Amino acid sequence: MQGVGYRAFVFNLAERFELSGVVQNLTGEVLVEAQGVASALDAFAAALVSAAPPLARPQVVSCQPIPLRKLTGFEILLSAVAAQADIHIPPDNYLCDDCRREMLAPNDRRYRYPFINCTQCGPRYTLITRMPYDRPHTTMAGFPLCLRCRAEYEDPHNRRFHAQPLACPVCGPQLSFVAAHQRAHKSVGGDAALDACIAALRRGEIVAVKGIGGYHLVCDALDPLAIARLRASKHRPHKPLALMFPWQGEDGLQRVRAELQLDAVTQAALCDAARPIVLIPRRADSTLPDSIAPGLNEIGVMLPYSPLHHLLLEGFGSPLVATSGNVSGEPVLTDNTGAETRLSNVAQAFLHHNRPIARPADDSVLRIIAGKPRLLRAGRGIAPLEFDLPFSLPQPLLAVGGHMKNSIALAWNNRAVLSPHIGDLDAPRSLEIFEQVIADLQQLYSVKAQAIVCDAHPGYASSRWAAKQDLPLYRVQHHHAHASALAFEGGQGKTWLTFTWDGVGLGEDGTLWGGEALLGRPGKWKRVASFKPFCLPGGERAGREPWRSAAALCWESGLAWQSNARDVVLLKSAWQHGLNAPVTTAAGRLFDAASSLLGLCDIASYEGQGPMLLEAVAQNDFESRDAEAIGLPLHEDENGLLVADWTPLLHALRRDEVPVAQRAMQFHLSLAHSIVKQAQRIHARTPFDAVGLTGGVFQNKLLAELAMQQLGAAGFEAYLPQQAPCNDGGLALGQLIEAASKNISR
Ligand SMILES: [Zn+2]
Numbered sequence: 245m246q247g248v249g250y251r252a253f254v255f256n257l258a259e260r261f262e263l264s265g266v267v268q269n270l271t272g273e274v275l276v277e278a279q280g281v282a283s284a285l286d287a288f289a290a291a292l293v294s295a296a297p298p299l300a301r302p303q304v305v306s307c308q309p310i311p312l313r314k315l316t317g318f319e320i321l322l323s324a325v326a327a328q329a330d331i332h333i334p335p336d337n338y339l340c341d342d343c344r345r346e347m348l349a350p351n352d353r354r355y356r357y358p359f360i361n362c363t364q365c366g367p368r369y370t371l372i373t374r375m376p377y378d379r380p381h382t383t384m385a386g387f388p389l390c391l392r393c394r395a396e397y398e399d400p401h402n403r404r405f406h407a408q409p410l411a412c413p414v415c416g417p418q419l420s421f422v423a424a425h426q427r428a429h430k431s432v433g434g435d436a437a438l439d440a441c442i443a444a445l446r447r448g449e450i451v452a453v454k455g456i457g458g459y460h461l462v463c464d465a466l467d468p469l470a471i472a473r474l475r476a477s478k479h480r481p482h483k484p485l486a487l488m489f490p491w492q493g494e495d496g497l498q499r500v501r502a503e504l505q506l507d508a509v510t511q512a513a514l515c516d517a518a519r520p521i522v523l524i525p526r527r528a529d530s531t532l533p534d535s536i537a538p539g540l541n542e543i544g545v546m547l548p549y550s551p552l553h554h555l556l557l558e559g560f561g562s563p564l565v566a567t568s569g570n571v572s573g574e575p576v577l578t579d580n581t582g583a584e585t586r587l588s589n590v591a592q593a594f595l596h597h598n599r600p601i602a603r604p605a606d607d608s609v610l611r612i613i614a615g616k617p618r619l620l621r622a623g624r625g626i627a628p629l630e631f632d633l634p635f636s637l638p639q640p641l642l643a644v645g646g647h648m649k650n651s652i653a654l655a656w657n658n659r660a661v662l663s664p665h666i667g668d669l670d671a672p673r674s675l676e677i678f679e680q681v682i683a684d685l686q687q688l689y690s691v692k693a694q695a696i697v698c699d700a701h702p703g704y705a706s707s708r709w710a711a712k713q714d715l716p717l718y719r720v721q722h723h724h725a726h727a728s729a730l731a732f733e734g735g736q737g738k739t740w741l742t743f744t745w746d747g748v749g750l751g752e753d754g755t756l757w758g759g760e761a762l763l764g765r766p767g768k769w770k771r772v773a774s775f776k777p778f779c780l781p782g783g784e785r786a787g788r789e790p791w792r793s794a795a796a797l798c799w800e801s802g803l804a805w806q807s808n809a810r811d812v813v814l815l816k817s818a819w820q821h822g823l824n825a826p827v828t829t830a831a832g833r834l835f836d837a838a839s840s841l842l843g844l845c846d847i848a849s850y851e852g853q854g855p856m857l858l859e860a861v862a863q864n865d866f867e868s869r870d871a872e873a874i875g876l877p878l879h880e881d882e883n884g885l886l887v888a889d890w891t892p893l894l895h896a897l898r899r900d901e902v903p904v905a906q907r908a909m910q911f912h913l914s915l916a917h918s919i920v921k922q923a924q925r926i927h928a929r930t931p932f933d934a935v936g937l938t939g940g941v942f943q944n945k946l947l948a949e950l951a952m953q954q955l956g957a958a959g960f961e962a963y964l965p966q967q968a969p970c971n972d973g974g975l976a977l978g979q980l981i982e983a984a985s986k987n988i989s990r
């Protein structure tokens with residue numbers, strides 16, 4: 245435990261029970277020696293766990309009697325490096341209530357100070373440069389404490405005792421505001437910077453605001469013109485934008501409640517210590533412009549989490565768009581010059597501060613599915629995400645994840661850590677951050693990887709990087725990794741039937757999988773069911789152009805594709821000859837095809853656009869209420885693989901006389917129905933304990949809930965990932981589990 249105020253807590257507790265002794269940090273573990281009256285010692289021992297500060301969550305490693313020593317009072321000793329380091333890197337914490345109160349109190353010396361923090365709040369992961377966690381090892385090293393801050397820092401009775409990012413207006417970081425057209429000439433600081441930023445936002449400008457884990461691009465969420473300008477300059481015509489709401493009313497949620505449908509689970513997720521982005525359905529009377537999330541019913545919403553965000557939102561008084569300040573798909577930008585250079589075409593102004601960010605952490609994203617919050621992106625406040633492994637590793641392992649939505653994972657002994665979301669590995673900056681996070685996590689946790697795990701696809705940038713390292717390399721099949729991540733989380737020791745549905749991943753037979761059911765357990769998966777394969781015209785381009793998947797299904801079925809354009813005729817001829825038309829079974833491409841056949845999306849401007857629009861349109865209850873599932877024929881091929889035929893779905897999707905919403909709902913119902921049918925057929929042949937649903941397709945709430953419900957009704961235990969993303973963001977964790985299980989069972 246570090247940076248959570250635990251030693252000061254122990255000190256104060258010892259004083260209360262009139263004990264003498266010492267407390268010391270041993271990189272991750274805390275050593276407490278106490279002596280006094282026996283009954284007081286017992287009460288003290290119990291309170292060490294039960295009354296601990298909220299962020300500490302301590303566990304007793306061991307407890308033993310020791311010889312009496314001559315001691316006067318209770319002392320906090322300097323940190324020592326333990327031989328067996330058991331380091332935990334805390335994630336970044338939202339502004340605590342005590343600090344928020346101080347920040348709003350006019351006679352407090354930190355009144356309206358945007359970098360106020362204490363042992364219970366403030367940045368951690370994005371500010372630690374090395375361990376042990378002490379101020380010189382953070383990006384606050386360049387801010388010497390003033391006398392008053394030093395006194396607080398050294399006083400164990402103070403709630404800022406050894407709060408490493410401790411700061412005040414005299415000695416700490418400052419804001420600066422720069423308008424793009426007068427860069428390098430004029431910048432204003434302090435309250436004037438905040439005022440200038442708010443004035444710019446009121447004029448409809450786009451401001452890049454530096455936060456905890458990087459920059460946000462910010463504009464007025466109620467101003468359709470500002471949103472249109474942001475979209476045009478960021479080349480993001482449709483991708484949903486996240487909003488930050490002002491903290492208003494008694495519980496802070498008054499404004500959110502006016503625009504969105506809040507229930508207890510959603511509310512708890514929104515107020516979680518990680519302060520994530522939560523996808524929440526709009527209210528029918530919402531005043532938010534449609535252009536925030538065109539064609540979708542849900543909006544990504546978060547509450548202010550840093551003191552700066554609180555002040556900004558309070559000053560503006562109304563929701564702001566707060567989307568990642570990055571170049572499409574790359575990690576969020578973190579340094580002042582980099583942001584000014586790379587966001588110069590988008591932002592009209594910059595609200596900087598001079599506290600350096602050690603490494604990026606994008607906002608975390610949650611969606612409530614089947615009554616529980618499911619992590620879709622691990623980021624600020626949540627990552628590094630720690631897991632206990634059910635086995636002990638003989639040597640440290642590094643897993644480098646997939647290609648899109650990359651994150652990496654590190655494991656040693658019986659521990660695993662998943663990094664925050666890094667991004668899509670196409671761009672040089674993404675690769676730079678990818679390498680930095682790999683180096684940083686090993687350095688911070690004092691672990692040196694002795695072997696690497698990567699995806700079986702040799703073309704992924706992560707796999708290419710892994711192959712260049714001078715370490716033993718294990719290649720794990722994409723969907724085996726997804727299935728193993730689910731089995732790890734959902735219950736080890738069970739035999740699972742796991743539906744791994746996503747875009748595409750290289751399969752064991754060289755085709756592109758993505759609609760499989762895998763039977764077994766980590767290290768031992770068998771492909772038992774799949775979809776009828778089809779050929780994707782144009783290969784990789786099909787992922788961005790749903791019409792290609794629609795054309796593929798039509799051509800496979802001997803039907804004409806609606807377009808007779810010259811290039812489509814050429815494409816069909818190439819497809820017939822098998823040129824650049826890889827074989828796939830990907831469920832994600834079936835969703836793409838459906839979105840195109842229903843006229844929702846022919847070309848996607850962001851990943852998952854077609855399927856997201858398809859899900860949203862199906863939720864039109866009035867039009868979709870008559871939809872009924874169609875049975876998809878199942879047959880066994882010569883290898884005993886169960887194959888689900890999508891052909892009847894294609895015919896249903898093409899029935900133009902049926903309302904679009906009804907056809908979209910029918911598509912979802914039929915796939916959920918097919919999951920149950922497949923599970924029943926397989927269970928009759930080879931019994932299993934539980935059904936898992938994972939892969940990016942199950943970010944689809946409608947499909948996931950229908951499938952969970954129907955599996956439950958059919959008597960199956962069903963599980964959907966919660967702690968690690970079911971999309972490729974959780975792949976690295978699964979790679980670790982799969983590779984370790986294979987090697988251990990060998
Ligand atoms: Zn605080």
Ligand SMILES: [Zn+2]
Nearest residue numbers: 390393412415
């Ligand atoms: Zn100070």
